[in-house]
Amino acid sequence: MNGVKVHITGVVQGVGFRPFVYNLATDLNLKGWVKNTSAGVVIEADGDRDALDSFLQKLRDDAPPLSRIDDFTASFGPGNGFTQFDIIHSESVDGAFQPISPDVSICDNCLRELFDPNDRRYRYPFINCTNCGPRFTIIQDIPYDRPFTTMAGFKLCPDCEREYKDPTNRRFHAQPVACPVCGPRVWLEQNAEVRMQNDEAIAETCKMLAEGKIVAVKGLGGFHLACDATNANAVTELRTRKLRVDKPFALMMPDLEIIEEHCFVSEAEKELLTSSARPIVLLKKKPNSTIVEEVSPRQDWLGVMLPYTPLHHLLFTNSLFTVLVMTSGNLSEEPIAIDNDEARDRLTKLADAFLMHNRDIHIRCDDSVVRVFEDNYQSKIVNRKSIYPIRRSRGYSPFPVKLPFDVPQLLATGSELKNTFCITNGKCAFLSHHIGDMENYETLKSFEQGVEHFERLFRVKPEAIAYDMHPNYLATRYALEHAERENLPMIAVQHHHAHVAACMAEHGLIEPVIGVSFDGTGYGDDGAIWGGEFLVADAKSYQRAAQLEYFPLPGGDAAIKKPARTALALLWSLGLEWDERLTSVLEFCAEDQVTLRVQLEKRINTPMTSSMGRLFDAVSALAGVRQKVNYEGQAAIEFEAMADSAEAGMYVFGVEAGRVRVRSAVEALIKDVMAGIPTSKISARFHNGLAEAVRETVTKISRDTSLRSVVLSGGVWQNITLLRKTISLLSKDGFEIYTHREVPTNDGGLSLGQAYIAASRLRG
């Protein structure tokens, strides 16, 4: 009799791994045990050598679909004389940690049961199994076991307990297992009164939605505000109540067929839509779609997801509507509401009713947003995956990003907008779920709770804190206070270096690269606002090899909200006149023009910027597309949406040593505007010219440094038109191009870069 001891780490808890081991061992007639520990899954088994070999092989080859094995060690020895195979008690190992599974959308088996009238969970909104259901949002601590989740208060009924304890059942050790007898329930609440429960509540919710009402629906990671997306009044009312002028709303549709009625959907997009993460996928809208313009004003794409909880599926089992707006349950930029009382408190003015339930959400987690970035270039682009994340949250977080070397335990606090934080342990970088814009107390509180939660879950006590150099970021202030209190080393990281490093970390790059960081706002070494940067960087340090030439940003934030201001400032700094034939100029009366001119001349509250985001704002305004914005990036997004992909002409930038000059391009653009050239051509010519300027600048830097790897990172690279053209040019020249595939190219990915830089510096 031989024995083997196996230790497996990775995502192996909450994904049906122990039942899988149990069944495999029993099939092979092995004796012994398997257990979860906070350091991974541990197995001891006795059996014939052949059976043990086959066991080890199958553990790796046939592991459950949601699991991910990082490390696998096995050591043989004499048998222990076990008499049966058991799943034994979980164990917490001091200081050890394990990745935790993200939440998983309902599986096909559960979906079948949900709509089977003979099943005891027929139409039960909380049906789940070892292959699906909530994970991250209900876990309070590790190891992942029911007492450490928000299901702890629900005592299993005899039927559920039988399934839970039966190794042949697919609910064997499914921690959130529940049924109508013993589990959570839903109800409809209006004016603080419970109106209806269970199926009746769902039917009434559907009726209200069909009548154009707005209902707050409690989901997996927080509340959604739902309304019928084909009802213009309902959507407009939702905008008014939410104080959201025209930032697009996300949509939920019941199946791919309905999605294809409204959007163009490629195979890669279908794959993402139906993946177990069930993200919001950005899709091109079809011209004949009945979804009202108010959902996504002046944009040619829609953010669409499929139902991912049983409750969502139940909402669509009626013939009253087929497309719902499902936007996060919050006012403007506050964090999404998760707690029932919190929702009653914060959403009462926003929703006509609440579809609530009593399964608590331990940590908030917004929907993720991704898009497909096709990779059909005839070229040498390194990013072969077609996913391009925009917001990485539910379904992906807290999956770690694998780093190329072991790093100390660190906390990186991220950026101001689209904040995420990152903590590291071993080779794992745990990038948090989406925290949001750190501009109010609620978001800061959510950030602090998130950091505490991650530190506990992944057993991290930071040895140093990395943060953005911007002195006024709330995340930076938190870092400084925290570091001082705990007496920790502080590592300041330049914003655009962090962007480049985030992309390097994803790809395991250590050697220097040419980093093209095009972005909205980031604090520079010289106190100016950077954002059009060409860095020669490794994971420790960088040199600014070239930049977009500086131009003034009169009033700072005031200019960001009003691109027309940036446009006039740009013209002024280039020595071009404020011609009244330009819409941007007409935005200012004569008096205001004088004031603006004085402000520029005297440099009153006028920082200098090399921001590519602000250049896009300015040209969007000059082209007559948008003079004021209601959300960050709006001018650039609408300008991009107009670009005519067939147009080959371009505005030529001045590429000099260390500078990209814009005068010639802006002059040509204005000439076209005056000549009445269609905006679609103007937009395309600007994008074409800028991509060419990137190619020329990168080529110069490459000649000086012999570097051939180019990293594209920063918020402006969400502009797919620019990304596509730039990659096409650079790859023709044989550069190796790296883009994001795991974390967002915008500030949502920044904390990963901060952590990677801090780790590299501490490593020496």
Ligand SMILES: [Zn+2]
């Ligand atoms: Zn299931």
Ligand SMILES: [Zn+2]
């Ligand atoms: Zn039950």
